[in-house]
Amino acid sequence: MLHTLQHFFAPMPGHGAWYFEKLALGLLFMFAILGALQLAPRRARKGIIAFFTFLGGAYYAAEFFWPTNSATNQNFLTPYQDTVAGLASVVGSFAIGLGVISLLQNHTRQLARRRPGWGYSAIFLVFFLAMTVFGLMNAYSAKSTVIPAVPGFWARQDAHGLFQFLFVGGLTNLGSATFAMIAFYIASAAYRAFRIRSLEATLLMIAALIIMFGSVSFGTWLTHGIHPVLADGSENPWANLRIENIAQWLMLQVNTPAQRGILFGLTLGLLATSLRYWLSLERGAYFEKEL
Amino acid sequence: MQHASENWWVSGLVILLSLIIVGKVLLAQRGRVPFIRRISGLNAIDEAVGRATEMGRPVMMVPGISGLDVVTLQALSIFSYIARAVARFGNKSIIPTIDPIVTGVAEETLQDAYADAGRPELYDSGDVRYLTGQQFAFASGVAGIIVREKVAASFLFGAFFAESLIFAEVGQQVGAIQVAGTTETNQIPFFIAACDYVIIGDEFYAASAYLSRDPTLLGSIVGQDYCKLLLLAIIFLGLIGVSLLNVPFLAHSSLFSHPLHWVVDLLKVK
Numbered sequence: 001m002l003h004t005l006q007h008f009f010a011p012m013p014g015h016g017a018w019y020f021e022k023l024a025l026g027l028l029f030m031f032a033i034l035g036a037l038q039l040a041p042r043r044a045r046k047g048i049i050a051f052f053t054f055l056g057g058a059y060y061a062a063e064f065f066w067p068t069n070s071a072t073n074q075n076f077l078t079p080y081q082d083t084v085a086g087l088a089s090v091v092g093s094f095a096i097g098l099g100v101i102s103l104l105q106n107h108t109r110q111l112a113r114r115r116p117g118w119g120y121s122a123i124f125l126v127f128f129l130a131m132t133v134f135g136l137m138n139a140y141s142a143k144s145t146v147i148p149a150v151p152g153f154w155a156r157q158d159a160h161g162l163f164q165f166l167f168v169g170g171l172t173n174l175g176s177a178t179f180a181m182i183a184f185y186i187a188s189a190a191y192r193a194f195r196i197r198s199l200e201a202t203l204l205m206i207a208a209l210i211i212m213f214g215s216v217s218f219g220t221w222l223t224h225g226i227h228p229v230l231a232d233g234s235e236n237p238w239a240n241l242r243i244e245n246i247a248q249w250l251m252l253q254v255n256t257p258a259q260r261g262i263l264f265g266l267t268l269g270l271l272a273t274s275l276r277y278w279l280s281l282e283r284g285a286y287f288e289k290e291l
Numbered sequence: 292m293q294h295a296s297e298n299w300w301v302s303g304l305v306i307l308l309s310l311i312i313v314g315k316v317l318l319a320q321r322g323r324v325p326f327i328r329r330i331s332g333l334n335a336i337d338e339a340v341g342r343a344t345e346m347g348r349p350v351m352m353v354p355g356i357s358g359l360d361v362v363t364l365q366a367l368s369i370f371s372y373i374a375r376a377v378a379r380f381g382n383k384s385i386i387p388t389i390d391p392i393v394t395g396v397a398e399e400t401l402q403d404a405y406a407d408a409g410r411p412e413l414y415d416s417g418d419v420r421y422l423t424g425q426q427f428a429f430a431s432g433v434a435g436i437i438v439r440e441k442v443a444a445s446f447l448f449g450a451f452f453a454e455s456l457i458f459a460e461v462g463q464q465v466g467a468i469q470v471a472g473t474t475e476t477n478q479i480p481f482f483i484a485a486c487d488y489v490i491i492g493d494e495f496y497a498a499s500a501y502l503s504r505d506p507t508l509l510g511s512i513v514g515q516d517y518c519k520l521l522l523l524a525i526i527f528l529g530l531i532g533v534s535l536l537n538v539p540f541l542a543h544s545s546l547f548s549h550p551l552h553w554v555v556d557l558l559k560v561k
Contacts, residue, residue: 065295073292092392099391102421109417117439175427182453185460193484262476262492264522268515269496272312273361281316281507
Protein backbone atom coordinates (compact mmCIF):
# COMPACT_ATOMS: atom_id res chain seq x y z
CA MET A 1 0.00 0.00 0.00
CA LEU A 2 2.76 2.38 1.06
CA HIS A 3 4.74 1.45 -2.00
CA THR A 4 1.75 2.20 -4.28
CA LEU A 5 1.19 5.56 -2.60
CA GLN A 6 4.87 6.36 -2.84
CA HIS A 7 4.90 5.46 -6.50
CA PHE A 8 1.85 7.64 -7.17
CA PHE A 9 2.78 10.80 -5.25
CA ALA A 10 6.54 10.72 -5.53
CA PRO A 11 7.89 8.69 -8.42
CA MET A 12 11.34 10.18 -7.77
CA PRO A 13 13.68 8.02 -5.64
CA GLY A 14 14.69 9.18 -2.17
CA HIS A 15 11.28 9.65 -0.57
CA GLY A 16 10.76 7.29 2.33
CA ALA A 17 8.00 6.84 4.91
CA TRP A 18 9.00 10.14 6.58
CA TYR A 19 7.91 11.89 3.41
CA PHE A 20 4.33 10.66 3.82
CA GLU A 21 4.33 11.43 7.54
CA LYS A 22 5.30 15.02 6.77
CA LEU A 23 2.76 15.16 3.94
CA ALA A 24 -0.03 13.92 6.24
CA LEU A 25 1.01 16.28 9.04
CA GLY A 26 1.13 19.22 6.63
CA LEU A 27 -2.33 18.42 5.28
CA LEU A 28 -3.71 18.05 8.82
CA PHE A 29 -2.15 21.37 9.82
CA MET A 30 -3.57 23.17 6.79
CA PHE A 31 -7.07 21.75 7.29
CA ALA A 32 -6.88 22.72 10.99
CA ILE A 33 -6.01 26.31 10.02
CA LEU A 34 -8.75 26.44 7.39
CA GLY A 35 -11.26 24.99 9.85
CA ALA A 36 -10.26 27.47 12.57
CA LEU A 37 -10.57 30.35 10.11
CA GLN A 38 -13.99 29.12 9.04
CA LEU A 39 -15.21 28.82 12.64
CA ALA A 40 -13.78 32.18 13.76
CA PRO A 41 -16.12 35.19 13.79
CA ARG A 42 -15.80 37.48 10.76
CA ARG A 43 -14.10 40.25 12.76
CA ALA A 44 -11.53 37.85 14.26
CA ARG A 45 -10.94 36.20 10.88
CA LYS A 46 -9.93 39.51 9.34
CA GLY A 47 -7.61 40.17 12.29
CA ILE A 48 -5.89 36.81 11.78
CA ILE A 49 -5.49 37.45 8.07
CA ALA A 50 -4.12 40.96 8.76
CA PHE A 51 -1.62 39.49 11.25
CA PHE A 52 -0.30 36.87 8.82
CA THR A 53 -0.19 39.40 5.98
CA PHE A 54 1.93 41.68 8.18
CA LEU A 55 4.16 38.79 9.23
CA GLY A 56 4.78 37.75 5.60
CA GLY A 57 5.60 41.32 4.53
CA ALA A 58 7.74 41.91 7.61
CA TYR A 59 9.93 38.91 6.77
CA TYR A 60 10.76 40.26 3.30
CA ALA A 61 11.28 43.83 4.59
CA ALA A 62 13.58 42.64 7.39
CA GLU A 63 15.45 40.35 4.98
CA PHE A 64 16.04 43.28 2.63
CA PHE A 65 17.09 45.86 5.21
CA TRP A 66 19.12 43.67 7.61
CA PRO A 67 22.89 44.19 6.96
CA THR A 68 24.47 41.33 5.06
CA ASN A 69 27.73 39.47 5.32
CA SER A 70 29.87 41.07 2.61
CA ALA A 71 31.42 37.72 1.63
CA THR A 72 28.16 35.81 1.13
CA ASN A 73 25.76 38.75 0.50
CA GLN A 74 23.37 37.02 2.93
CA ASN A 75 21.98 37.74 6.38
CA PHE A 76 20.48 35.30 8.91
CA LEU A 77 17.05 35.54 7.24
CA THR A 78 18.17 34.88 3.65
CA PRO A 79 18.34 31.04 3.88
CA TYR A 80 14.60 30.91 4.73
CA GLN A 81 13.50 32.67 1.53
CA ASP A 82 12.61 29.43 -0.27
CA THR A 83 10.63 28.16 2.72
CA VAL A 84 8.59 31.37 2.96
CA ALA A 85 8.02 31.42 -0.82
CA GLY A 86 6.96 27.75 -0.57
CA LEU A 87 4.12 28.73 1.78
CA ALA A 88 2.53 30.71 -1.07
CA SER A 89 2.76 27.61 -3.28
CA VAL A 90 1.00 25.55 -0.60
CA VAL A 91 -1.91 28.01 -0.48
CA GLY A 92 -1.96 27.99 -4.30
CA SER A 93 -2.09 24.20 -4.47
CA PHE A 94 -5.26 24.23 -2.36
CA ALA A 95 -6.87 26.50 -4.93
CA ILE A 96 -6.19 24.18 -7.89
CA GLY A 97 -9.21 22.07 -6.97
CA LEU A 98 -11.28 25.25 -6.93
CA GLY A 99 -10.28 25.96 -10.52
CA VAL A 100 -11.10 22.43 -11.67
CA ILE A 101 -14.50 22.53 -9.94
CA SER A 102 -15.29 25.93 -11.49
CA LEU A 103 -14.36 24.62 -14.96
CA LEU A 104 -16.38 21.40 -14.67
CA GLN A 105 -19.40 23.20 -13.16
CA ASN A 106 -19.55 25.79 -15.92
CA HIS A 107 -19.14 23.37 -18.80
CA THR A 108 -21.48 20.64 -17.52
CA ARG A 109 -24.13 23.31 -16.90
CA GLN A 110 -23.58 24.68 -20.41
CA LEU A 111 -23.96 21.18 -21.82
CA ALA A 112 -26.97 20.19 -19.71
CA ARG A 113 -28.91 23.32 -20.60
CA ARG A 114 -27.90 23.19 -24.28
CA ARG A 115 -26.86 26.83 -24.19
CA PRO A 116 -25.38 28.37 -27.35
CA GLY A 117 -21.89 27.01 -27.83
CA TRP A 118 -22.55 23.83 -25.81
CA GLY A 119 -20.58 21.87 -28.39
CA TYR A 120 -17.39 23.63 -27.25
CA SER A 121 -18.16 22.53 -23.70
CA ALA A 122 -18.55 18.93 -24.87
CA ILE A 123 -15.20 19.12 -26.66
CA PHE A 124 -13.65 20.65 -23.56
CA LEU A 125 -14.93 17.85 -21.32
CA VAL A 126 -13.65 15.16 -23.69
CA PHE A 127 -10.20 16.70 -23.88
CA PHE A 128 -10.12 17.48 -20.16
CA LEU A 129 -10.68 13.79 -19.49
CA ALA A 130 -8.18 12.72 -22.15
CA MET A 131 -5.44 15.06 -20.84
CA THR A 132 -6.05 13.89 -17.26
CA VAL A 133 -5.88 10.19 -18.19
CA PHE A 134 -2.92 10.41 -20.55
CA GLY A 135 -1.13 12.95 -18.34
CA LEU A 136 -1.28 10.58 -15.36
CA MET A 137 -0.37 7.59 -17.51
CA ASN A 138 2.54 9.54 -18.95
CA ALA A 139 3.84 10.23 -15.47
CA TYR A 140 3.32 6.79 -13.95
CA SER A 141 3.44 4.26 -16.78
CA ALA A 142 5.41 5.91 -19.52
CA LYS A 143 6.51 2.69 -21.12
CA SER A 144 3.16 0.95 -21.36
CA THR A 145 1.40 0.59 -24.69
CA VAL A 146 -2.07 2.08 -24.48
CA ILE A 147 -3.87 0.34 -27.33
CA PRO A 148 -1.83 -2.76 -28.14
CA ALA A 149 -4.63 -4.67 -29.89
CA VAL A 150 -5.14 -2.17 -32.71
CA PRO A 151 -2.70 -2.51 -35.60
CA GLY A 152 -1.17 0.31 -37.60
CA PHE A 153 -0.60 3.84 -36.31
CA TRP A 154 -2.23 3.39 -32.90
CA ALA A 155 -0.31 0.24 -32.13
CA ARG A 156 2.91 2.20 -31.84
CA GLN A 157 1.48 4.77 -29.45
CA ASP A 158 2.29 4.63 -25.78
CA ALA A 159 1.00 6.97 -23.06
CA HIS A 160 3.89 9.35 -23.61
CA GLY A 161 3.19 9.53 -27.35
CA LEU A 162 -0.51 10.26 -26.84
CA PHE A 163 0.22 12.84 -24.16
CA GLN A 164 2.71 14.56 -26.48
CA PHE A 165 0.15 14.38 -29.30
CA LEU A 166 -2.39 16.22 -27.16
CA PHE A 167 -0.02 18.62 -25.43
CA VAL A 168 2.49 19.56 -28.12
CA GLY A 169 0.37 18.72 -31.15
CA GLY A 170 -2.79 20.27 -29.76
CA LEU A 171 -2.37 22.76 -26.93
CA THR A 172 1.01 24.23 -27.90
CA ASN A 173 0.10 24.60 -31.57
CA LEU A 174 -3.28 26.14 -30.79
CA GLY A 175 -1.53 28.60 -28.46
CA SER A 176 0.90 29.53 -31.23
CA ALA A 177 -1.99 29.97 -33.67
CA THR A 178 -3.74 32.35 -31.24
CA PHE A 179 -0.51 34.26 -30.77
CA ALA A 180 -0.10 34.55 -34.54
CA MET A 181 -3.57 36.12 -34.82
CA ILE A 182 -2.17 39.19 -33.05
CA ALA A 183 -0.51 40.19 -36.36
CA PHE A 184 -3.95 40.71 -37.93
CA TYR A 185 -5.29 42.50 -34.88
CA ILE A 186 -2.29 44.86 -34.94
CA ALA A 187 -3.13 45.75 -38.55
CA SER A 188 -6.77 46.55 -37.78
CA ALA A 189 -5.92 48.45 -34.57
CA ALA A 190 -3.18 50.42 -36.34
CA TYR A 191 -5.60 51.35 -39.14
CA ARG A 192 -7.99 52.90 -36.63
CA ALA A 193 -5.27 54.54 -34.53
CA PHE A 194 -3.50 56.17 -37.49
CA ARG A 195 -6.57 57.60 -39.21
CA ILE A 196 -5.98 61.35 -39.36
CA ARG A 197 -8.83 62.67 -37.23
CA SER A 198 -7.00 64.99 -34.87
CA LEU A 199 -3.64 66.64 -34.33
CA GLU A 200 -2.63 63.86 -31.89
CA ALA A 201 -3.53 61.12 -34.38
CA THR A 202 -1.57 62.93 -37.11
CA LEU A 203 1.52 63.24 -34.91
CA LEU A 204 1.15 59.57 -33.95
CA MET A 205 1.00 58.55 -37.58
CA ILE A 206 4.03 60.65 -38.58
CA ALA A 207 6.05 59.27 -35.64
CA ALA A 208 5.03 55.71 -36.50
CA LEU A 209 5.99 56.18 -40.15
CA ILE A 210 9.42 57.54 -39.20
CA ILE A 211 10.05 54.62 -36.80
CA MET A 212 8.94 52.09 -39.41
CA PHE A 213 11.03 53.65 -42.19
CA GLY A 214 13.98 53.95 -39.81
CA SER A 215 13.85 50.20 -39.21
CA VAL A 216 13.77 48.96 -42.82
CA SER A 217 16.38 49.19 -45.55
CA PHE A 218 14.03 51.06 -47.90
CA GLY A 219 13.66 53.80 -45.28
CA THR A 220 17.37 54.21 -44.74
CA TRP A 221 17.88 54.26 -48.50
CA LEU A 222 15.60 57.33 -48.73
CA THR A 223 18.10 59.49 -46.85
CA HIS A 224 21.33 57.69 -47.74
CA GLY A 225 22.42 60.74 -49.71
CA ILE A 226 23.16 62.62 -46.48
CA HIS A 227 26.70 61.49 -45.71
CA PRO A 228 27.64 61.17 -42.06
CA VAL A 229 31.14 62.55 -42.74
CA LEU A 230 32.03 65.68 -44.70
CA ALA A 231 34.78 65.84 -47.35
CA ASP A 232 37.23 67.35 -44.80
CA GLY A 233 36.71 64.37 -42.47
CA SER A 234 34.55 66.20 -39.92
CA GLU A 235 31.10 65.04 -38.81
CA ASN A 236 28.22 66.22 -40.97
CA PRO A 237 25.62 67.92 -38.72
CA TRP A 238 22.95 67.30 -41.35
CA ALA A 239 23.41 63.57 -40.78
CA ASN A 240 21.03 64.00 -37.86
CA LEU A 241 18.29 64.23 -40.48
CA ARG A 242 18.95 60.72 -41.77
CA ILE A 243 15.72 58.81 -41.13
CA GLU A 244 17.34 56.16 -38.92
CA ASN A 245 18.79 58.93 -36.73
CA ILE A 246 15.42 60.68 -36.43
CA ALA A 247 13.84 57.33 -35.52
CA GLN A 248 16.49 56.73 -32.88
CA TRP A 249 15.98 60.24 -31.51
CA LEU A 250 12.23 59.64 -31.26
CA MET A 251 12.75 56.35 -29.43
CA LEU A 252 15.44 57.56 -27.02
CA GLN A 253 14.54 61.21 -26.43
CA VAL A 254 10.75 61.15 -26.67
CA ASN A 255 9.51 57.61 -26.06
CA THR A 256 11.89 56.54 -23.29
CA PRO A 257 11.36 59.59 -20.99
CA ALA A 258 7.58 59.21 -21.38
CA GLN A 259 7.78 55.51 -20.50
CA ARG A 260 10.01 56.28 -17.51
CA GLY A 261 7.60 58.94 -16.31
CA ILE A 262 4.77 56.40 -16.40
CA LEU A 263 6.99 53.85 -14.62
CA PHE A 264 7.76 56.30 -11.82
CA GLY A 265 4.04 56.74 -11.19
CA LEU A 266 3.37 53.01 -11.41
CA THR A 267 6.17 52.13 -9.01
CA LEU A 268 4.97 54.65 -6.45
CA GLY A 269 1.41 53.36 -6.88
CA LEU A 270 2.66 49.81 -6.30
CA LEU A 271 4.58 50.91 -3.21
CA ALA A 272 1.54 52.74 -1.79
CA THR A 273 -0.87 49.87 -2.50
CA SER A 274 1.55 47.30 -1.05
CA LEU A 275 1.96 49.40 2.10
CA ARG A 276 -1.83 49.69 2.48
CA TYR A 277 -2.25 45.91 2.20
CA TRP A 278 0.77 45.08 4.34
CA LEU A 279 -0.18 47.40 7.19
CA SER A 280 -3.92 46.67 6.70
CA LEU A 281 -4.56 50.40 6.38
CA GLU A 282 -7.25 49.64 3.81
CA ARG A 283 -9.83 48.25 6.19
CA GLY A 284 -12.44 45.74 5.14
CA ALA A 285 -12.18 43.61 2.01
CA TYR A 286 -12.78 46.46 -0.39
CA PHE A 287 -13.90 50.04 -0.01
CA GLU A 288 -16.52 51.17 2.47
CA LYS A 289 -16.75 48.08 4.65
CA GLU A 290 -14.95 48.82 7.90
CA LEU A 291 -13.23 46.12 9.91
CA MET B 292 19.51 38.84 -4.48
CA GLN B 293 19.30 42.52 -3.56
CA HIS B 294 19.81 43.99 -0.11
CA ALA B 295 19.66 47.47 1.38
CA SER B 296 23.36 47.34 2.25
CA GLU B 297 24.20 47.47 -1.46
CA ASN B 298 22.93 51.05 -1.63
CA TRP B 299 21.86 52.60 1.65
CA TRP B 300 20.99 55.88 -0.07
CA VAL B 301 18.29 54.30 -2.25
CA SER B 302 17.07 52.15 0.66
CA GLY B 303 16.76 55.25 2.83
CA LEU B 304 14.81 56.90 0.03
CA VAL B 305 12.37 53.94 -0.06
CA ILE B 306 11.82 54.30 3.71
CA LEU B 307 11.28 58.06 3.33
CA LEU B 308 8.76 57.54 0.51
CA SER B 309 6.94 54.89 2.58
CA LEU B 310 6.76 57.25 5.57
CA ILE B 311 5.33 60.05 3.41
CA ILE B 312 2.61 57.75 2.04
CA VAL B 313 1.69 56.22 5.42
CA GLY B 314 1.73 59.70 7.03
CA LYS B 315 -0.68 61.07 4.42
CA VAL B 316 -2.96 58.03 4.83
CA LEU B 317 -3.09 58.52 8.60
CA LEU B 318 -3.79 62.24 8.18
CA ALA B 319 -6.62 61.50 5.76
CA GLN B 320 -8.07 58.93 8.18
CA ARG B 321 -8.14 61.67 10.80
CA GLY B 322 -10.33 63.83 8.60
CA ARG B 323 -7.95 65.76 6.32
CA VAL B 324 -9.49 64.39 3.11
CA PRO B 325 -7.82 65.79 0.00
CA PHE B 326 -9.30 66.54 -3.43
CA ILE B 327 -8.28 64.53 -6.49
CA ARG B 328 -8.88 65.46 -10.13
CA ARG B 329 -11.35 63.77 -12.46
CA ILE B 330 -10.30 60.72 -14.48
CA SER B 331 -12.38 60.60 -17.66
CA GLY B 332 -11.92 56.85 -18.22
CA LEU B 333 -13.49 56.12 -14.85
CA ASN B 334 -16.40 58.50 -15.41
CA ALA B 335 -17.29 56.30 -18.38
CA ILE B 336 -17.96 53.28 -16.16
CA ASP B 337 -21.57 54.18 -15.32
CA GLU B 338 -22.22 55.14 -18.94
CA ALA B 339 -20.88 51.77 -20.16
CA VAL B 340 -22.82 49.77 -17.56
CA GLY B 341 -26.04 51.70 -18.32
CA ARG B 342 -25.61 51.13 -22.04
CA ALA B 343 -25.06 47.39 -21.51
CA THR B 344 -28.25 47.20 -19.48
CA GLU B 345 -30.25 49.04 -22.15
CA MET B 346 -28.94 46.58 -24.73
CA GLY B 347 -29.72 43.60 -22.49
CA ARG B 348 -26.16 42.32 -22.74
CA PRO B 349 -23.70 41.44 -19.96
CA VAL B 350 -20.65 43.32 -18.69
CA MET B 351 -17.28 41.59 -18.76
CA MET B 352 -14.35 42.31 -16.45
CA VAL B 353 -10.91 40.72 -16.96
CA PRO B 354 -8.46 41.03 -14.02
CA GLY B 355 -5.34 40.43 -16.13
CA ILE B 356 -3.28 37.26 -16.42
CA SER B 357 -1.05 37.38 -13.36
CA GLY B 358 -1.70 35.48 -10.16
CA LEU B 359 -3.02 36.96 -6.94
CA ASP B 360 -0.70 39.93 -6.52
CA VAL B 361 -1.08 43.63 -5.72
CA VAL B 362 -1.97 44.47 -9.34
CA THR B 363 -4.74 41.85 -9.51
CA LEU B 364 -6.10 42.85 -6.09
CA GLN B 365 -6.24 46.45 -7.28
CA ALA B 366 -8.08 45.34 -10.43
CA LEU B 367 -10.57 43.37 -8.33
CA SER B 368 -11.18 46.36 -6.07
CA ILE B 369 -12.07 48.42 -9.18
CA PHE B 370 -14.33 45.56 -10.35
CA SER B 371 -16.04 45.59 -6.96
CA TYR B 372 -17.28 49.10 -7.71
CA ILE B 373 -18.25 48.23 -11.29
CA ALA B 374 -20.09 45.08 -10.14
CA ARG B 375 -22.10 47.18 -7.70
CA ALA B 376 -23.13 49.48 -10.54
CA VAL B 377 -24.01 46.41 -12.67
CA ALA B 378 -26.07 44.95 -9.79
CA ARG B 379 -27.93 48.23 -9.28
CA PHE B 380 -28.92 48.13 -12.94
CA GLY B 381 -29.95 44.48 -12.52
CA ASN B 382 -27.49 43.29 -15.15
CA LYS B 383 -25.05 40.37 -15.33
CA SER B 384 -21.25 40.50 -14.77
CA ILE B 385 -18.80 37.96 -16.16
CA ILE B 386 -15.27 37.64 -14.74
CA PRO B 387 -13.01 35.15 -16.57
CA THR B 388 -9.87 34.21 -14.64
CA ILE B 389 -6.57 32.50 -15.40
CA ASP B 390 -5.64 31.64 -11.83
CA PRO B 391 -7.61 29.44 -9.39
CA ILE B 392 -6.75 31.62 -6.38
CA VAL B 393 -7.96 34.72 -8.22
CA THR B 394 -11.15 32.79 -9.04
CA GLY B 395 -11.92 32.39 -5.34
CA VAL B 396 -11.22 36.05 -4.53
CA ALA B 397 -13.21 37.22 -7.58
CA GLU B 398 -16.20 35.09 -6.49
CA GLU B 399 -16.13 36.69 -3.04
CA THR B 400 -15.76 40.17 -4.55
CA LEU B 401 -18.68 39.71 -6.94
CA GLN B 402 -20.91 38.11 -4.30
CA ASP B 403 -20.20 40.96 -1.83
CA ALA B 404 -20.80 43.59 -4.53
CA TYR B 405 -24.20 42.13 -5.43
CA ALA B 406 -25.13 41.86 -1.74
CA ASP B 407 -24.01 45.45 -1.06
CA ALA B 408 -26.11 46.68 -3.97
CA GLY B 409 -29.14 44.94 -2.43
CA ARG B 410 -29.44 42.37 -5.25
CA PRO B 411 -27.83 39.17 -3.85
CA GLU B 412 -30.26 37.00 -5.84
CA LEU B 413 -28.65 38.19 -9.10
CA TYR B 414 -25.30 36.64 -8.21
CA ASP B 415 -24.59 33.46 -10.16
CA SER B 416 -21.50 31.40 -9.26
CA GLY B 417 -21.10 30.66 -12.98
CA ASP B 418 -20.34 34.33 -13.63
CA VAL B 419 -16.79 33.93 -12.35
CA ARG B 420 -15.20 31.50 -14.78
CA TYR B 421 -11.81 29.91 -14.35
CA LEU B 422 -10.80 29.17 -17.96
CA THR B 423 -7.23 27.86 -18.01
CA GLY B 424 -3.75 28.49 -16.75
CA GLN B 425 -2.29 29.01 -20.25
CA GLN B 426 -1.89 32.53 -21.66
CA PHE B 427 -3.20 32.04 -25.18
CA ALA B 428 -5.78 29.43 -24.26
CA PHE B 429 -7.10 32.08 -21.87
CA ALA B 430 -7.05 34.65 -24.70
CA SER B 431 -9.10 32.28 -26.88
CA GLY B 432 -11.51 31.59 -24.03
CA VAL B 433 -12.09 35.27 -23.30
CA ALA B 434 -12.49 36.06 -27.02
CA GLY B 435 -15.06 33.25 -27.21
CA ILE B 436 -17.03 34.66 -24.26
CA ILE B 437 -16.99 38.16 -25.78
CA VAL B 438 -18.39 36.85 -29.07
CA ARG B 439 -20.89 34.28 -27.71
CA GLU B 440 -22.27 36.46 -24.91
CA LYS B 441 -22.03 39.63 -27.06
CA VAL B 442 -20.78 41.67 -24.11
CA ALA B 443 -21.75 45.33 -24.31
CA ALA B 444 -19.10 46.64 -21.93
CA SER B 445 -15.64 45.26 -21.34
CA PHE B 446 -13.35 46.34 -18.51
CA LEU B 447 -9.72 45.26 -18.80
CA PHE B 448 -7.78 46.09 -15.64
CA GLY B 449 -4.66 44.33 -14.39
CA ALA B 450 -1.45 42.91 -15.80
CA PHE B 451 -1.79 42.14 -19.51
CA PHE B 452 0.81 40.99 -21.95
CA ALA B 453 0.67 39.89 -25.62
CA GLU B 454 -2.99 38.86 -25.35
CA SER B 455 -4.15 42.43 -24.59
CA LEU B 456 -4.82 43.25 -28.23
CA ILE B 457 -6.85 40.04 -28.74
CA PHE B 458 -9.25 41.05 -25.93
CA ALA B 459 -9.47 44.67 -27.06
CA GLU B 460 -9.91 43.97 -30.77
CA VAL B 461 -12.52 41.23 -30.31
CA GLY B 462 -14.42 43.59 -27.96
CA GLN B 463 -14.19 46.29 -30.63
CA GLN B 464 -15.59 43.87 -33.22
CA VAL B 465 -18.73 43.17 -31.15
CA GLY B 466 -19.20 46.89 -30.47
CA ALA B 467 -18.51 46.80 -26.74
CA ILE B 468 -17.59 49.98 -24.83
CA GLN B 469 -14.12 49.24 -23.52
CA VAL B 470 -12.27 50.77 -20.60
CA ALA B 471 -8.75 49.51 -19.93
CA GLY B 472 -5.89 50.12 -17.55
CA THR B 473 -2.69 48.16 -17.12
CA THR B 474 0.59 48.36 -15.28
CA GLU B 475 2.42 46.92 -18.29
CA THR B 476 3.62 50.02 -20.14
CA ASN B 477 4.28 48.06 -23.35
CA GLN B 478 0.59 47.17 -23.63
CA ILE B 479 -0.77 50.70 -23.12
CA PRO B 480 -0.41 51.65 -26.85
CA PHE B 481 -2.45 48.58 -27.87
CA PHE B 482 -5.23 49.52 -25.47
CA ILE B 483 -5.15 53.13 -26.65
CA ALA B 484 -5.52 51.94 -30.25
CA ALA B 485 -8.43 49.59 -29.56
CA CYS B 486 -10.31 50.80 -26.44
CA ASP B 487 -12.63 53.74 -25.87
CA TYR B 488 -11.02 54.86 -22.60
CA VAL B 489 -7.63 54.02 -21.16
CA ILE B 490 -6.31 54.93 -17.75
CA ILE B 491 -2.54 55.35 -17.85
CA GLY B 492 0.20 54.74 -15.33
CA ASP B 493 -0.58 55.43 -11.70
CA GLU B 494 -4.20 56.29 -12.58
CA PHE B 495 -4.61 52.51 -12.30
CA TYR B 496 -3.79 52.71 -8.60
CA ALA B 497 -5.75 55.95 -8.19
CA ALA B 498 -8.89 54.38 -9.67
CA SER B 499 -10.18 52.75 -6.48
CA ALA B 500 -9.64 56.01 -4.56
CA TYR B 501 -11.45 57.96 -7.25
CA LEU B 502 -14.38 55.55 -7.34
CA SER B 503 -14.82 54.94 -3.62
CA ARG B 504 -13.75 58.36 -2.23
CA ASP B 505 -12.43 56.42 0.74
CA PRO B 506 -10.22 58.72 2.90
CA THR B 507 -7.51 56.04 3.27
CA LEU B 508 -7.18 55.67 -0.47
CA LEU B 509 -7.37 59.41 -1.13
CA GLY B 510 -4.63 60.03 1.44
CA SER B 511 -2.49 57.39 -0.25
CA ILE B 512 -2.90 59.11 -3.64
CA VAL B 513 -1.81 62.46 -2.21
CA GLY B 514 1.14 60.76 -0.49
CA GLN B 515 2.17 59.35 -3.88
CA ASP B 516 2.02 62.85 -5.38
CA TYR B 517 4.31 64.23 -2.67
CA CYS B 518 6.69 61.35 -3.40
CA LYS B 519 6.62 62.25 -7.08
CA LEU B 520 7.55 65.83 -6.22
CA LEU B 521 10.47 64.55 -4.14
CA LEU B 522 11.68 62.32 -6.98
CA LEU B 523 11.38 65.19 -9.44
CA ALA B 524 13.47 67.38 -7.12
CA ILE B 525 16.15 64.65 -6.96
CA ILE B 526 16.16 64.31 -10.77
CA PHE B 527 16.43 68.08 -11.11
CA LEU B 528 19.30 68.17 -8.61
CA GLY B 529 21.14 65.49 -10.59
CA LEU B 530 20.51 67.36 -13.83
CA ILE B 531 21.90 70.61 -12.43
CA GLY B 532 24.89 68.80 -10.89
CA VAL B 533 25.88 67.03 -14.12
CA SER B 534 25.37 70.22 -16.16
CA LEU B 535 27.49 72.32 -13.82
CA LEU B 536 30.29 69.75 -13.88
CA ASN B 537 30.53 70.34 -17.63
CA VAL B 538 31.25 74.05 -17.07
CA PRO B 539 35.11 74.20 -17.20
CA PHE B 540 35.43 76.92 -14.57
CA LEU B 541 33.32 75.02 -12.03
CA ALA B 542 34.74 71.60 -12.90
CA HIS B 543 38.29 72.78 -12.13
CA SER B 544 37.41 74.77 -9.04
CA SER B 545 38.04 72.72 -5.88
CA LEU B 546 35.42 74.79 -4.07
CA PHE B 547 32.61 73.67 -6.40
CA SER B 548 33.79 70.43 -8.02
CA HIS B 549 34.01 68.39 -4.79
CA PRO B 550 30.43 69.06 -3.62
CA LEU B 551 29.15 68.68 -7.20
CA HIS B 552 30.91 65.33 -7.61
CA TRP B 553 29.55 64.25 -4.23
CA VAL B 554 25.97 65.09 -5.26
CA VAL B 555 26.30 63.43 -8.68
CA ASP B 556 27.92 60.28 -7.22
CA LEU B 557 25.21 60.09 -4.59
CA LEU B 558 22.47 60.17 -7.20
CA LYS B 559 24.10 57.63 -9.54
CA VAL B 560 22.35 54.26 -9.71
CA LYS B 561 24.91 51.68 -8.66
